[in-house]
Amino acid sequence: MKTQKVNFIALVALVIGIVTMSFSINSNNDLTFYYDSEDVSEGAFANPNNWEEGPSEHLCGTGETKPCEISAGSESELQQKLLGLNNESVLSISDNTRM
Secondary structure (H helix, E strand, O other), rough: HHHHHHHHHHHHHHHHHHHHHHHHHOOOOOOEEEEEOOOOOOOOHHHHHHHHOHHHHHHHHOOEEEEEEEEEEEEHHHHHOOOOOOOHHHHOOEEEEEE
């Protein structure tokens, strides 16, 4: 009887863990921000004022190397992601880039 009780408690703990994990995985509500500037000077890619919420209105396409889109949970999270980065670093964290 004691073994069954221990197994039951372990099973309940496992189910609670799985349910909790499934909510965590499905709660990824990241927003998409796109780079909306022609500025390619050093530091421009990390300027939050050069980013707009929503998918890019244009295909990322080709041209000068620029970031296209970045995902973040909010505008303040985007600012934190960009803080202190140089252009090359922003390109490396971008979801996609123009090249």
